[in-house]
Amino acid sequence: MSFIIAPAIGLLVFGMASNPKLWKSVTGIIKKTKTERREVDEICWTIGGVIGQALYAPITWVAIALLDGRYYACAATSLPYDVEHPSASYKTCEAVAISKIVYTSSAFNDNRSFSQLLGWIIIAAFLIVGMFVYCLSQCTFPLTYYHAKYYLLYRxxxxxxxxxxxxxxxxxxxxxxxxxxxxxxxxxxxxxxxxxxxxxxxxxxxxxxxxxxxxxxxxxxxxxxxxxxxxxxxxxxxxxxxxxxxxxxxx
Structure with a gap:
């Protein structure tokens, strides 16, 4: 599982660090003049938006890894190889490593199927939640479509x-x-x-x-x-x- 989780955390941190909004919010915040300091809730809202934008890459990585299925299945299955298969030519771990054809156990195949199902659920949930949050933010935006477009272009x-x-x-x-x-x-x-x-x-x-x-x-x-x-x-x-x-x- 570390193969899935560790890169996801790295992608999340990199996504946050590469967003200028984060550094605009925190750089020199303690030394700012009182009149220019933002409220705590405004800073938290901005950082929340930064985290939300940074979630795209790690969630995509986790979903792809789960759709592959092998990483989760290997972590969840105590004996991933079917050593009793009639065509299996290996009886030890060393033999598995050098074998050209590897037969997996039924438990491994079940866990791989579950991993793929979980991957599709994560993708669907992320798309639905992301679309809902985006629509909500657009509904509460103070500008209309073309005015908002000009605002973004100007910025x-x-x-x-x-x-x-x-x-x-x-x-x-x-x-x-x-x-x-x-x-x-x-x-x-x-x-x-x-x-x-x-x-x-x-x-x-x-x-x-x-x-x-x-x-x-x-x-x-x-x-x-x-x-x-x-x-x-x-x-x-x-x-x-x-x-x-x-x-x-x-x-």
């Missing part, structure tokens, strides 16, 4: 666009910070500072610092009374606002 497009813009912005800011550091020779102490393992933290204005180099660039910009080269414009006293853009970025 997907926004996610792709946001990821693309973050990639461009991160590349631009990283290049600016590295160029600032490399514009002249630096002493060993500064090299040691940017080479240490970074633990995420914020500055005295609660703005995120993304690396040791990023922190040094902001400190250097403040000391020189100039606008920082990263993080976007609009911050007070030369500080960037998180995730923003400089007015000159698009020029």
């Amino acid at each position: 997907a497009a926004e996610e792709a666009e946001f990821t693309d813009e973050m990639q461009k912005k991160a590349q631009h800011d990283a290049e600016a910070n590295v160029l600032k550091f490399m514009e002249k020779r630096r002493d060993k102490a500064l090299w040691d500072r940017i080479s240490t393992v970074y633990d995420f933290h914020r500055d005295d204005k609660s703005l995120a610092l993304y690396s040791n180099l990023h922190e040094w660039v902001l400190e250097n910009a403040q000391s020189e009374e100039m606008v920082p080269l990263t993080g976007g414009g609009g911050g007070e006293e030369g500080h960037p606002e998180e995730g923003g853009f400089n007015e000159d970025d698009g020029k």
